[in-house]
Amino acid sequence: MKNNINKNSEFSVTRRNILKAGVASSALFSLAGLTVFSPRANAATVIYNFVAETYTKTLVDGSTTIDAWRFRDTDGNTGPGDLLASIIAQEGDTIIINLTNNLDTDIKFDIPGVLEGQPSLSTGSSTTFNFNAPSAGSYLFRENIVEEYSQALGLMGPMVIMPNNGTQSLYAGGPTFDQQYTLLINDFDDRMNADVASGVSYNLDNFEPNYYFVNGLSYPDTSTDPDTKVSMLLGEDVAIRFINGGLLTHSMHFHGYHVRVVSRNRIPETDIIDKDTVVINPGECVDIILPVVQVGKFPLHTHYIPAVTFNGAYVNPVGGALLILEAS
Amino acid sequence: MRTFTFLGPNSASLSVNMDSSTTMANGVIVPTWNFEDANGNGFNEDRFAPSPVIECVEGQQVNVTLTSMRAHSIHFHGLDVDQDNDGVGSTSGYVAQSPTGGNLGRVDGYTNLGSPFTYTFVAPHAGTYMYHCHIDTVLHIEQGMYGTVIVRPPNGSINEAWTGGPTFEREHIWHLHTFDSTWHSEDISSATTNRYRPDYFMLNGSDGANAITDTTCAIEADAGTNVLVRVNNVGYQPALVELGGISFQIIASDGRPLPSALNVTQMLIAAGERYDILFTIPIGFDGLATISYKDIRNRNTLGTVQTKIKDTSDLIFTNGFE
Numbered sequence: 001m002k003n004n005i006n007k008n009s010e011f012s013v014t015r016r017n018i019l020k021a022g023v024a025s026s027a028l029f030s031l032a033g034l035t036v037f038s039p040r041a042n043a044a045t046v047i048y049n050f051v052a053e054t055y056t057k058t059l060v061d062g063s064t065t066i067d068a069w070r071f072r073d074t075d076g077n078t079g080p081g082d083l084l085a086s087i088i089a090q091e092g093d094t095i096i097i098n099l100t101n102n103l104d105t106d107i108k109f110d111i112p113g114v115l116e117g118q119p120s121l122s123t124g125s126s127t128t129f130n131f132n133a134p135s136a137g138s139y140l141f142r143e144n145i146v147e148e149y150s151q152a153l154g155l156m157g158p159m160v161i162m163p164n165n166g167t168q169s170l171y172a173g174g175p176t177f178d179q180q181y182t183l184l185i186n187d188f189d190d191r192m193n194a195d196v197a198s199g200v201s202y203n204l205d206n207f208e209p210n211y212y213f214v215n216g217l218s219y220p221d222t223s224t225d226p227d228t229k230v231s232m233l234l235g236e237d238v239a240i241r242f243i244n245g246g247l248l249t250h251s252m253h254f255h256g257y258h259v260r261v262v263s264r265n266r267i268p269e270t271d272i273i274d275k276d277t278v279v280i281n282p283g284e285c286v287d288i289i290l291p292v293v294q295v296g297k298f299p300l301h302t303h304y305i306p307a308v309t310f311n312g313a314y315v316n317p318v319g320g321a322l323l324i325l326e327a328s
Numbered sequence: 329m330r331t332f333t334f335l336g337p338n339s340a341s342l343s344v345n346m347d348s349s350t351t352m353a354n355g356v357i358v359p360t361w362n363f364e365d366a367n368g369n370g371f372n373e374d375r376f377a378p379s380p381v382i383e384c385v386e387g388q389q390v391n392v393t394l395t396s397m398r399a400h401s402i403h404f405h406g407l408d409v410d411q412d413n414d415g416v417g418s419t420s421g422y423v424a425q426s427p428t429g430g431n432l433g434r435v436d437g438y439t440n441l442g443s444p445f446t447y448t449f450v451a452p453h454a455g456t457y458m459y460h461c462h463i464d465t466v467l468h469i470e471q472g473m474y475g476t477v478i479v480r481p482p483n484g485s486i487n488e489a490w491t492g493g494p495t496f497e498r499e500h501i502w503h504l505h506t507f508d509s510t511w512h513s514e515d516i517s518s519a520t521t522n523r524y525r526p527d528y529f530m531l532n533g534s535d536g537a538n539a540i541t542d543t544t545c546a547i548e549a550d551a552g553t554n555v556l557v558r559v560n561n562v563g564y565q566p567a568l569v570e571l572g573g574i575s576f577q578i579i580a581s582d583g584r585p586l587p588s589a590l591n592v593t594q595m596l597i598a599a600g601e602r603y604d605i606l607f608t609i610p611i612g613f614d615g616l617a618t619i620s621y622k623d624i625r626n627r628n629t630l631g632t633v634q635t636k637i638k639d640t641s642d643l644i645f646t647n648g649f650e
Contacts, residue, residue, distance in 0.1 A: 207625060210522045248624045249566050251598035253405065255414055258584065274584035276406040277600040279566075282625075296411030297419045303600025304564050304624055305466040312522025314466045315418065324419070 033088045034080050034158060034182040034241075035227045039166045043092035046133075049074045050085050052143065052155060053102040054197070057082075059211060060218040060318045061310065066190055066211065067197035069103065069143075069153040080158070080182055080227035081215025087141065087159040091172075093133040100126040108145040111159060112283065113265065120145055136163040136171040137266035138182065138241040138285035148247055148282070152192060152207055154216075156245040158184045170239055170262055175289050177239035181230050185280065185321055186246035187212050187307065207247060212307040212320030219308070219315055222323035230290075230300065232327040238290045244280040248304060253277045256298035256325065259288045277303055295327045329498050330486065332544055333372055335365055336383035336390075337484070338451070341444075344396045348376035348472070350507075352528055353536025359512045361471035363394075363402075363461075370472075371503070372544055375533045377472025378503045378562065382459065384451040386482045386490075392459075393446040402447055403462035404477065405600065406583050409449040415462045454481040454490035455583030456501075456558040456602040467517040470508065470524075472533075474562040476501050479583065489556065494579055494589075494606055496556035498549050503532050504597065505563035506621055506631070524564055529621050529631035539633045540616065550641035551611040558604055561597045565621040565630065569605075570594045572615030572637055576607035596622075613639045 050071045057068050071085035078084050089095050099121065101107050106120045109127075114134045121127050139159035143150035150156070160182060163172040170177070187209035192202040212218065215228045222228045232238050240259070244250060258276050261269045264286050280286050301308050301322035310318045335341075342363040348370070349357045362370045363379035370376040384390045394402050403415035414420045461473035478501075481491045488495050506526035514521055528535050534542040547555055559569060570593065577589040581603050589606075597603055616634040623630055 205626075208523045249598060249622075249627075251566075251600045253600045255403070255416065255419075256408055256411070258406075258408060258582065270587065271590055272578075272581050272586060274582070275601075276408070276582045277598070279598045279601070294408070294410060296414075298411065298414065299416055299419065303598070305469055305599070306521075306524045306564060309466050309517060309522070312466075312517055312519045314464045314517045316464070 033077065034086050034160050035180065037088055037160070037162055039162065039164070039168070040090060041166070043094070043164070045094045045096060046089045047096045047098070048085070048087060049098045051100045051102050052107055059310070060221050066188060066193050068188065068193055069150060069155040071155060071157050080184070081217045081222075081225050083157055083184065083216050085157045086182075087157070088162070089133045090162040091133055091136055091164040095131055095133055097129040098126065099129065106145060107143045107150065109141070110144040111139055111141045114139060133161050135266060136161050137263065138243055138287055140243050140245055140283060140285060142245065148204060151186065151245055152189065152204065152247055153196060154186060154188070156184070156186070158182045158241070158243050160241060170287050175239070175260070175262055176237065177289060178236040179232065180239040180241065181227065182241040182243065183214050183228065183323070184243045184245050185214055185250055185302070187248055209246070209248065209307070210311045214321050214323055218310060219319035219322040220317070228323055230323065230325045232290070232292045232325065234292050234295050234327055236292045238292060240288050240290060242278065242280045242286045242288070244282050244284050247282050248307065249279065249281055250302040250304055250307065250321070251277050251279045252300060253303045254290070254298070254300050254325070256294060256296060257290055257292070259290045262287045262289055292327045298325045299323070300325050331498065331500050332381055333369065334381040334383045334478070337480070338384045338388050339391045340380070340382045341366060341393045341395070342380070342402070343394070344398065344400050344473070345376060346398065350375070350377055350472070350533050353538045356509070358507055358509050358528065361468065361473050363473060363475060371475060371532060377533050378505070379473060379475035381475060381501065382477045383480060384477065385480050385484050386451050386454045388451055389448065390451050391446050391448050393444045395444045399463050400461045400468065400473065401463050402459050404447065404449065405458035405460060406602070407449060407452060407457050407477065409447070413447045413449050415447065417463055451479045453583050454479045454493070455580055456560060456604055457583055458560055458562060458600070458602065460562065464517050467511065467514060467521060469562070470511055470564070474503070474505070476503065476558065476560050478558065489579060489604060490585060493585060496554045496606060498547070498553055498555045499558070500544065500547060500555065501532070501558045501560060502545065504559065504561045504567050504619055505530050506565055526565060526621065526630060529619070529633045531619060531633050531635055535633055539635050541636060545635035546637070547609070547617075548636060548638045548640050549609050551609050551613070551639040553609045554606065555609065556604060556606050558602065559597055560602045561599055563621070564599050565624060566596055566598045566627070567622060568594055568596050568620040569617070571607060571617045572613070574607055574610060574613065574637065576605045578603050579606050580604040609637070609639050611639060613637060
């Protein structure tokens with residue numbers, strides 16, 4: 001049971017309607033809680049019920065399948081994109097995560113900077129994490145019994161903490177925004193997924209991905225999902241929370257715009273702030289503000305261009321970690 | 329003082345050479361593709377890839393014309409041009425057919441193969457930018473279809489970084505790039521280009537012993553000379569830049585001044601980024617700058633390229649040190 005944060009609440013949708021008048025109404029109801037959040041006057045206890053599990057993912061070409069790992073919210077909350085578990089709360093809240101391990105291996109749930117060094121959870125068992133919401137910002141939650149191993153298989157998700165001062169801002173006293181998007185980047189090496197699915201462990205030294213995702217989607221699915229395609233209005237300030245859940249160094253290049261880098265792992269960036277290409281290191285959360293200074297459709301993609309491809313082939317008709325910014 | 333040739337200001341005509349090559353230090357000739365000027369030159373008169381430098385002046389209209397018999401485009405990376413001039417097949421409408429006959433992008437009354445297409449934009453903030461082909465980008469960039477755009481301050485000065493910004497006496501462009509030579513026999517990206525494993529590590533198209541003395545890379549000037557290096561990572565690997573221990577200032581990145589210059593002795597630059605760095609040749613210095621190309625995953629060094637930095641004055645002697 002989650003109170004006060006039902007993503008489909010009338011209040012949220014109403015606010016989204018105000019923000020995005022003119023957007024097809026069918027899209028409104030698939031918006032995830034991370035994209036639309038209504039500040040609350042009072043602290044809440046926010047409860048999430050997650051399982052860790054295997055699944056078979058059908059890739060963007062509609063035919064290639066890959067066996068992977070994921071967290072899934074058993075209350076059916078989904079998004080952004082193809083992700084099936086995400087967390088949003090505000091400062092002052094209590095967060096409860098009930099986690100069941102349905103994988104055939106032990107796991108350790110981990111939120112860098114928040115919930116570290118937890119005991120491992122054996123296969124088939126459940127546990128509860130109960131903690132105070134940390135300071136406002138973007139976070140990665142993941143499994144890390146062997147550092148990065150589960151992330152390479154997809155076992156991670158985004159966590160967003162909003163300030164509790166009633167504003168739409170990245171942190172209390174920080175930059176405000178008209179809209180926010182959370183973009184989690186990760187990569188699969190299909191050889192690793194195949195080995196792990198057949199019970200063979202994979203040496204991460206040999207990890208060379210060939211499929212690439214933003215919110216679990218590849219281009220052009222990234223340009224139709226309402227929480228991943230960035231739809232903006234001229235004059236808005238749009239917050240984008242990049243979370244690199246994968247293992248590669250990505251440098252996200254904005255066509256059409258320079259953006260302001262606000263923070264890296266919740267630490268304000270003061271040295272190099274005005275960029276068209278923003279480095280997102282593995283495991284790093286980088287919050288930026290995009291001032292919408294012109295209308296048009298522009299790609300946003302990693303400039304490690306191999307990651308814009310689908311198994312090596314460049315966006316014809318399917319690709320990788322590329323999405324569309326559209327400003328009207 | 330520039331150490332490179334350039335097109336402009338504010339206009340350039342480019343065509344595409346898909347039969348060019350780069351001779352590596354080990355004698356291997358790697359086939360390349362590059363944009364070229366009317367004289368068939370790429371970056372400088374003695375090489376094909378990288379592609380020619382385009383200069384323009386802040387606030388002024390720029391026209392760049394591309395003529396190509398094959399499907400190519402120009403994306404002006406960082407120049408924040410409008411959608412129509414952005415050079416992206418799927419959004420900008422440029423295009424044509426792939427070598428195998430399939431459409432690479434929609435054709436919306438834009439260019440036909442062989443007909444010139446002119447990109448127009450107003451040059452933004454003074455600084456360092458990139459241009460590259462944005463058709464089958466993963467392959468076309470890797471083949472050499474990239475170059476630098478320099479935007480000069482509104483007064484056109486070639487020794488001031490931006491209006492009221494730092495001044496310099498000598499100016500270099502360092503294109504950071506690598507080749508995976510197995511990709512250079514490919515015509516179109518596919519499962520044969522699904523893993524990028526660079527085997528040549530370059531500065532401005534030179535590697536190994538060639539790069540050490542390449543006059544576009546090597547910085548040989550009298551002690552006290554203020555040198556601006558526009559470091560442009562047109563390749564795919566993150567790279568660590570060191571100037572043989574010389575302390576340098578990072579003054580700008582991605583065409584924008586930093587709030588305040590950073591004093592460093594090393595700097596990491598990722599794919600698609602640009603950093604403008606400034607330093608003074610120390611008295612008696614004779615050493616090597618090193619660019620270490622890093623693995624995209626674990627940051628291990630995959631390969632390096634070095635170039636000379638040398639004080640060409642005789643100050644060390646006239647000062648009586650010997």
